[in-house]
Amino acid sequence: MKHGLILGKDHWQEMLEHVDRQAPLEACGLLAGKHDRVEKVILVRNQAQSPVRFVMDPYAQLQAFEWIDSSGLDLLGIFHSHPSGPQAPSQTDIEEAAYEVSHLIWSKDQNGWKVRGFWIENGSATEISLEIVH
Ligand SMILES: [Zn+2]
DSSP states (O other): OOOOOOHHHHHHHHHHHHEEEEEEEEEEEEEETTTTEEEEEEEEEETTTOOOOBBBOHHHHHHHHHHHHHHEEEEEEEEEEETTBBBSOOHHHHHHHSSSSSSEEEEEETEEEEEEEEEEETTTTEEEEEEOOO
């Protein structure tokens, strides 16, 4: 199901601080909520500790999935950063997209960090809308 996501300003801020702290390494995490409304950002360690790749720490990811489940929420999205671009999912991101959720990419250029949302399906990525609310 492809649709936009609604995020609180605090969720946006939490992700921004995380990706900025981890740079120049890629950072990653999960978004949980209901329908298209994000209610919780879960920061996950990038086990790859790489500037060009992320692999979610499997134990932290499992714990997060259990928390989401026990909280009655759904996994809505996965976010990760491209500290030196590009703004869109890489070929590897597309190939490794394992969950039918939204994918948020934080990228950085001379103007700072920017986040864009994508839906990845059948080997291609389509941009989705992200609405930031207060
Ligand atoms: Zn990527």
